[in-house]
Amino acid sequence: MRDVFIIGVGQTPVGEHWDLGLRELGASAIDAALKDAGVESVDALYVGNMLSGSVNGQENLATLLADAAGLLPAEAFKIEAACASGGAAVRAAALAVAAGAHDVAVAVGIEKMTDGLASTVSAGLATASDQDYEASHGFSFVALSALMMRRYMHEHGRSREEFAPFAVNAHQNAVGNENAMFREPISTEDFGRSPIVASPIGVLDAAPVCDGAAAVVVCSRERLGADHEAVRIAASAAATDTIALGPRGDILTLESARHSAQRCFAATGFKPEQMDLFEAHDAFTIITALSLEACGFAPRGEALRMAENGCIASGGCIPLSTAGGLKARGHPVGASGTYQIVEASLQLRGRAGANQLAKAGRALTQSVGGHGSIAVSHILEA
């Protein structure tokens, strides 16, 4: 496989973009990434998105964005992998360059959720679960996550309040990220008081519905320029698990997250403790905990203790989602995986502004879809 490098990143602020459609949001992120990379055109565009068909009435989205961003007649496909779509799009771009089919490609993750009624968006998100055996029986996405959290609390003897450090840390990190949706710090008390959405999940356990787009330009070694602040994609892997929770032997092990992270560690020879940051899929605090355990950062049942000890803070042993994560930067579902890679790239380039870590040489990013039924992991290296 040819080596693949990230040479440009771009993003829109995450929030409620009532004045922008899919084409404006997408083109804005793509334009920013191309400008950052110093390239005017690319050979291909891969779009990570989940809900454009059901919420926005727009499929053929990759062509729409290729058109809007002035990239015609470049190859353009949409990649859908539920909430992991943004990570999958970057992987598709990396594979196309690794194959030698293209020299420069751009991946954009995009979601515009505020266009839809709340019921439409909730129904759309539930299509990441099993329609026949879960969604059609009334399970929302948050309800399924609540089952996992309840089981975790039961099995490990934890209270819902003990999940607070994940949300507090995410909001703290978002303060310094001008593209984040929620830049207000929250306290442990705020977390405890937050209204319940689906018991035991409260508002402050959960990432918000929002709009956003983030883009990454990748290229081959041959196309690397002297001016590029390049980040190498040291490893990339995806893995799956059962789409429904019911058939899993153990709903507290995210097998897809474990497999995809292990493949990245095996491909590079790195171990979890050699990562300087972890962009985790913190859609719900329970998913953050399970991701830390699945990737080998914490033993089973120990993620909450790790968070309590400050290990996930920016000065800690494994800084988590340093730009605010899905929880506080916001979670435009099909875009979040790309935001993670943009944010990790900025850290590795020393361009993370107020959130810059003292040491940022290697990052693990992990985009998880459908309650761990799909996960896409990347190890990036400065």
Place this chain on the structure above:
Amino acid sequence: MRDVFIIGVGQTPVGEHWDLGLRELGASAIDAALKDAGVESVDALYVGNMLSGSVNGQENLATLLADAAGLLPAEAFKIEAACASGGAAVRAAALAVAAGAHDVAVAVGIEKMTDGLASTVSAGLATASDQDYEASHGFSFVALSALMMRRYMHEHGRSREEFAPFAVNAHQNAVGNENAMFREPISTEDFGRSPIVASPIGVLDAAPVCDGAAAVVVCSRERLGADHEAVRIAASAAATDTIALGPRGDILTLESARHSAQRCFAATGFKPEQMDLFEAHDAFTIITALSLEACGFAPRGEALRMAENGCIASGGCIPLSTAGGLKARGHPVGASGTYQIVEASLQLRGRAGANQLAKAGRALTQSVGGHGSIAVSHILEA
């Protein structure tokens, strides 16, 4: 790039599968392709599909099918490129193997359209056009195609009846295909009498709404076995054009089809006249005509004359859609591009049964989406 070979194909009959869901249809085609290839597992699954989110209420479809087909924890993504999704999924699988990321991968194209109300399916298909500037103003997919056909008739001085040979040929070819939806031959008179859907397009110009799944197993040269009846993917390319018809300089040139075919011809050194068959995207007779012209099989405005002369029949100069095409085999939209590659592979292996061509050494397949806004072409070689 590593060479990539097709070593197994599978398909379900195309039709109205009221008794099968997405998981049963998809797993059936995947199982058949794996059995044909003599492999029990694959490294990755790429699913071509357009409407599962809006019509079936099921995103995360690739995970669902990986689960249903017993492929966990393999990588699994859905690829959406409107009606070209099935071709795009095969290209994604080929790129992953070419890159060296995987040695054996399977692509499945799948669509289940009979689940939806007719209005839901029509609205879903219209999402392949520009929602803001076309679909939301009432343009259906067939209405946009009708504009193209009307312009063709005007510019080249043709009547709607003169498009008959494409439909007659497709139905004739479907007679020998046991997986085709419409196996009844039709006459030129039948075509002329067929009710108008959106003038000048009649029922017999148009491919039907239906269900189906087709799958292709690809592998690297290292994994080729002595028993494999392998077909080489000699070239693969995708290209885009404006999503809306309005901004095009000339709506009678399918630029995406032209670019993607030219790239395949340039990559292999072959010329159109060296192809033994052409699996064309005959969703409407006008698209067949424009595809023949875009790919260099006919000069501009000459495709109808070519069809009249019998050139597109199985004994002709460029046999067209020898298993019935989208028109008569049926057009489960996101699956059709994969069916084309399955059918061309069977011809190249000499396994096309009643439809077998005397000479079938090379084939061009072309999957077109959204009125030519996206096209995916492959050249296959025995």
